[in-house]
Amino acid sequence: MTMHDDQVDVTTHVVATLIREQFPQWHGRVIRPVASTGTVHAIFRVGDDLSARFPLRPADAGEALEALEREARASAELAQVSRFPVPEPVALGKPGAGYPMPWSVQTWLPGTTAFDADPSGSDAFAEDLAAFVAALRTAGTKGRRFSGENRGGVLAHHDDWMAKCFEESEGLLDVPRLRRMWSRFRELPRTGAEVMSHGDLIPGNVLVAGGRLGGVLDTGGFGPADPALDLVSAWHLLRSGPREVLRRALVRDDLEWERGKAWAFEQAMGLVWYYVESNPAMSAMGRRTLDRLLGSKE
Known part of the structure; x- marks a missing residue:
């Protein structure tokens, strides 16, 4: 599935060639593309x-390699504090076989994502999720601060992006109502110090087993951010119902809870x-989140 106009094509043949040339110890293993709603990486099982x-x-x-190295360090750090399974970095590959960028190898984490095993009605899952988030917060930022332009910094810094989202959403969503929501969200002040956060806890990055949290994926963004993120x-x-279970377990005040809604709104839009x-499942997830924020869906 092509999701971006500038997307780089990656095939099983390319992956097998890169493995053979750069990691001969894994040559001969079966290479299988992984069907995913993810939007950042093509993933293959090795x-x-x-x-x-x-x-x-x-x-x-060079910039891509630096980013992958940062992600590997972040993933390894998160693995040290999570009691739930997470992928761990194994190796970094180089450009080759027609693929123009560095790439990464991680441990494979079996399980079913929350897209396919909806845990939304499970209090037990909510308790697990709260335990995961609380554990990340205990890691400590070690003096680091949020850096970058993505979610986790200042809400109002996303005004230009939101303006584009509102423009592109005409005919798809109730844009006047959503503009009013953003005008309130963007003004919410932050009072808490930055904490360590996963940064992208969406259904595609969460594994479910028996209605419980079975593991967490895409941990390379682990870093300091707004405690509401x-x-x-x-x-x-x-x-x-489970949403309130999570809130009580994390003991979040009204302001931080509202800022969490604001970051969810920014992402969903x-x-x-x-x-x-290009990715109807992700688009539908955004709609469902907006419906929840608007109070028109549980």
């Missing part, structure tokens, strides 16, 4: 216990229009 991840959008090779999970993943044709 045998039974590894996965190879290939950035989908072109970037300078991981509260997006309350709206992306949970119905109203971009998902609906950008992926409406």
